[in-house]
Amino acid sequence: xxxxxxxxxxxxxxxxxxxxxxxxxxxxxxxxxxxxxxxxxxxxxxxxxxxxxxxxxxxxxxxxxxxxxxxxxxxxxxxxxxxxxxxxxxxxxxxxxxxxxxxxxxxxxxxxxxxxxxxxxxxxxxxxxxxxxxxxxxxxxxxxxxxxxxxxxxxxxxxxxxxxxxxxxxxxxxxxxxxxxxxxxxxxxxxxxxxxxxxxxxxxxxxxxxxxxxxxxxxxxxxxxxxxxxx
Amino acid sequence: xxxxxxxxxxxxxxxxxxxxxxxxxxxxxxxxxxxxxxxxxxxxxxxxxxxxxxxxxxxxxxxxxxxxxxxxxxxxxxxxxxxxxxxxxxxxxxxxxxxxxxxxxxxxxxxxxxxxxxxxxxxxxxxxxxxxxxxxxxxxxxxxxxxxxxxxxxxxxxxxxxxxxxxxxxxxxxxxxxxxxxxxxxxxxxxxxxxxxxxxxxxxxxxxxxxxxxxxxxxxxxxxxxxxxxx
DNA sequence: GCGATACTTTGAGCAAACGCAAAGTCCGAC
DNA sequence: GTCGGACTTTGCGTTTGCTCAAAGTATCGC
Numbered sequence: 262x263x264x265x266x267x268x269x270x271x272x273x274x275x276x277x278x279x280x281x282x283x284x285x286x287x288x289x290x291x292x293x294x295x296x297x298x299x300x301x302x303x304x305x306x307x308x309x310x311x312x313x314x315x316x317x318x319x320x321x322x323x324x325x326x327x328x329x330x331x332x333x334x335x336x337x338x339x340x341x342x343x344x345x346x347x348x349x350x351x352x353x354x355x356x357x358x359x360x361x362x363x364x365x366x367x368x369x370x371x372x373x374x375x376x377x378x379x380x381x382x383x384x385x386x387x388x389x390x391x392x393x394x395x396x397x398x399x400x401x402x403x404x405x406x407x408x409x410x411x412x413x414x415x416x417x418x419x420x421x422x423x424x425x426x427x428x429x430x431x432x433x434x435x436x437x438x439x440x441x442x443x444x445x446x447x448x449x450x451x452x453x454x455x456x457x458x459x460x461x462x463x464x465x466x467x468x469x470x471x472x473x474x475x476x477x478x479x480x481x482x483x484x485x486x487x488x489x490x491x492x
Numbered sequence: 493x494x495x496x497x498x499x500x501x502x503x504x505x506x507x508x509x510x511x512x513x514x515x516x517x518x519x520x521x522x523x524x525x526x527x528x529x530x531x532x533x534x535x536x537x538x539x540x541x542x543x544x545x546x547x548x549x550x551x552x553x554x555x556x557x558x559x560x561x562x563x564x565x566x567x568x569x570x571x572x573x574x575x576x577x578x579x580x581x582x583x584x585x586x587x588x589x590x591x592x593x594x595x596x597x598x599x600x601x602x603x604x605x606x607x608x609x610x611x612x613x614x615x616x617x618x619x620x621x622x623x624x625x626x627x628x629x630x631x632x633x634x635x636x637x638x639x640x641x642x643x644x645x646x647x648x649x650x651x652x653x654x655x656x657x658x659x660x661x662x663x664x665x666x667x668x669x670x671x672x673x674x675x676x677x678x679x680x681x682x683x684x685x686x687x688x689x690x691x692x693x694x695x696x697x698x699x700x701x702x703x704x705x706x707x708x709x710x711x712x713x714x715x716x717x718x719x720x721x722x723x
Numbered sequence: 724g725c726g727a728t729a730c731t732t733t734g735a736g737c738a739a740a741c742g743c744a745a746a747g748t749c750c751g752a753c
Numbered sequence: 754g755t756c757g758g759a760c761t762t763t764g765c766g767t768t769t770g771c772t773c774a775a776a777g778t779a780t781c782g783c
Contacts, residue, residue, distance in 0.1 A: 324635055332638045334631045349624030350617065355631065386581065392623060393580030399630055400565045400586065404555050406637045407563045407681030411740065441760065450638030455740060457762060473749060473760075642770065672730065686770060688731060704730075704779055 265293060265367075269316060273340055275387040283381065291367040296360040298439065302344070305357045309346035310371050315339050318364030319426050319438055322356040323447065333448045334399065336361075338425045341391060347371045348388055362426070362438030406450055409488075414449040415459055416487035419469070423478050432470060432477055439474035496524060500547060500598075504571055506618040514612065522598040527591040529670065533575070536588045540577035541602050546570050549595030550657050550669055553587040554678065564679045565630065567592075569656045572622060578602045579619055593657070593669035637681055640719075645680040646690055647718035650700070654709050663701060663708055670705035 265288045270276040276284060293316075296302055302313065305325065315337055322335040322343075334356055337343045346354050378385040405414055419436075427434040442453040442460070449456070460476070463469045468484060470477040478484060496519045501507040507515060524547075527533055533544065536556065546568055553566040553574075565587055568574045577585050609616040636645055650667075658665040673684040673691070680687070691707070694700045699715060701708040709715060 324631060326635060326639050328639070330639050332635050334634060346624070348620065349627060350621030351624045351628070355628055389579065390581030392627070393577070393582045396580060396623070396627055396630070397582070397586050399627070399634065400555060403565060403630065403634045403637060404557060404563050406634060408557050408559070408561050442762095443760080452741060453761085454742080454763090457760095458740095461762070673732095674730080683771065684731085685733090685772085689733080689770095692732070 265291065269367075270314075273314070274390070275314075275342060275384050276381070277383060277387075279381060279383070287377065287381075288367075290373050291369050294366055294368055296364040296366065298360055298363055300360045300364075302358040302360060302364070302366065303354045305355065306353050309344065309351060309354050311344060311368050312342065312347065312371060312374060313344045313369075314342050314367040316365040316367060318360060318366075319362040320358050320364060321361045321444075321448075322358050324356045331447050332450060333444075334402075335395065336421070336425065342388065345374075345388060345391070347374060349392060361440075361444075410490065411449065411451045411455055412459060413488050413490050414451070415445060415456060416484045418445060418448045419476070419478060420481070420484055420488060423481070427478075430477060433479040434481070435475065435477040440476055441474055496522065496598075501545075504545070505621075506545075506573060506615050507612070508614060508618075510612060510614070518608065518612075519598075521604050522600050525597055525599055527595040527597065529591055529594055531591045531595075533589040533591060533595070533597065534585045536586065537584050540575065540582060540585050542575060542599050543573065543578065543602060543605060544575045544600075545573050545598040547596040547598060549591060549597075550593040551589050551595060552592045552675075552679075553589050555587045562678050563681060564675075565633075566626065567652070567656065573619065576605075576619060576622070578605060580623060592671075592675075641721065642680065642682050642686055643690060644719050644721050645682070646676060646687060647715045649676060649679045650707070650709060651712070651715055651719060654712070658709075661708060664710040665712070666706065666708040671707055672705055 267281060267284045267288065270279075270284050270288065276287065279287075291314075296318070302320065303309075303311070317339050319339070320337040320343060321333045322337065323331045323333050325331050337358075344354065344358065346352075378388070405417055409417070422436050422440070423434045426437040428437045429435075442456040445456045446453045460469060460471055463484075464471060466483070468478070468480045468487075470479055498512055498515045498519065501510075501515050501519065507518065510518075522545075527549070533551065534540075534542070548570050550570070551568040551574060552564045553568065554562045554564050556562050568589075575585065575589065577583075609619070636648055640648070653667050653671070654665045657668045659668045660666075673687040676687045677684045691700060691702055694715075695702060697714070699709070699711045699718075701710055
């Protein structure tokens with residue numbers, strides 16, 4: 262494998278302010294891997310013997326019910342650590358991490374975790390903050406699920422997606438990776454039928470534009486209005 | 493204030509295995525407080541300048557939407573640390589903590605947090621584990637909210653409550669503190685009307701027994717069956 | 724005991740969203 | 754280019770659970 266470039270890490274919070282040599286050491290412990298769309302990075306219940314940094318791409322963490330339904334519990338945008346189950350006292354991964362877009366990740370064995378936190382104080386802190394943010398996010402999503410109607414939930418999900426991974430185009434903001442109706446329904450706790458109907462309606466009204474697995478938001482303001490509505 | 497007894501802490505995970513003198517020091521930094529049912533222990537958005545240990549009682553953490561709806565994001569049974577927002581990098585409490593039963597808590601200023609984690613390694617570990625468990629719980633609740641019908645959600649909530657705070661009586665297992673239909677609806681993301689109808693039905697079938705704000709589960713197996721049903 | 728307040732029950736009507744079913748469309752592989 | 758599979762659309766009937774409304778009941782303070 263080629264030697265990894267130090268500039269990969271210098272601007273990311275966990276490694277912010279570290280010296281070149283420190284970063285060199287950290288990188289030398291890492292393996293870089295590439296995942297195709299749809300590939301599993303880790304699976305629910307697997308021993309949490311690795312942790313990761315997402316350099317590029319987009320990941321969703323899903324849980325599967327006994328009945329086989331899947332729901333997305335978490336989204337991870339580029340630049341974040343993930344798979345840090347061990348850091349919060351878990352032996353196994355609590356969900357499955359799927360590459361939503363093509364992903365480049367760095368991967369370390371869990372053993373290095375203690376090493377890093379001991380030698381680089383910013384690392385532990387940044388991790389705590391990541392967990393905190395994630396807890397907050399998930400609580401917000403729970404609140405949405407409990408109080409908002411389907412329309413508002415889907416609008417919220419789209420807005421979140423374009424903020425995190427939107428790509429500006431002539432027409433509007435496009436979500437930067439293929440996304441099926443099924444994916445959206447798993448994010449919002451509804452069915453792919455309902456999502457499809459809603460997107461069709463929004464398309465008729467010029468709010469979004471979508472063909473096959475690509476979605477572009479044309480009228481962000483309208484979507485935000487939808488996200489507010491309670492009923 | 494009377495001196496606190498050391499036996500309060502000796503058997504709790506965060507302080508497990510510490511010497512008498514260590515525990516003495518920890519207790520001397522704490523203030524003990526009592527909260528009546530319904531009292532706020534901390535409020536959403538307040539600076540997180542204290543953390544707590546719940547010695548006795550039961551706490552629920554609620555979030556309020558812009559529209560004023562409340563939903564319960566977390567339950568804390570006796571013996572757990574809570575209000576540890578600072579440990580996960582948050583400046584303010586992300587929700588409101590309400591005493592669901594009469595509560596006895598120990599309270600420390602946040603400043604002592606770093607002290608404890610530095611001197612007592614088990615403390616930091618136990619905290620990480622608490623956060624991990626809590627994240628897992630909240631993800632499960634989200635999954636329930638997304639996939640289960642109201643009936644199954646309410647059944648699940650009741651089962652959780654009797655496992656955590658159930659008191660065995662002649663007839664069955666009683667939830668050990670007053671609980672309104674409204675409370676249950678906030679835990680399950682529904683309306684108090686639906687909860688009331690459902691409890692009435694279950695009462696007719698001899699599954700639960702309830703009057704005013706006390707609920708007793710008579711037929712746990714039936715409730716578990718309800719909790720399974722997807723539709 | 725009396726009244727006020729908080730909590731609960733129940734009914735009727737209605738809308739949101741689901742389930743099922745079938746047809747249509749796009750894409751990649753060969 | 755054509756075939757197969759994955760993804761999407763749409764219609765229709767049904768159900769769940771919400772809203773609104775009103776009456777009933779328990780509890781607490783005085």
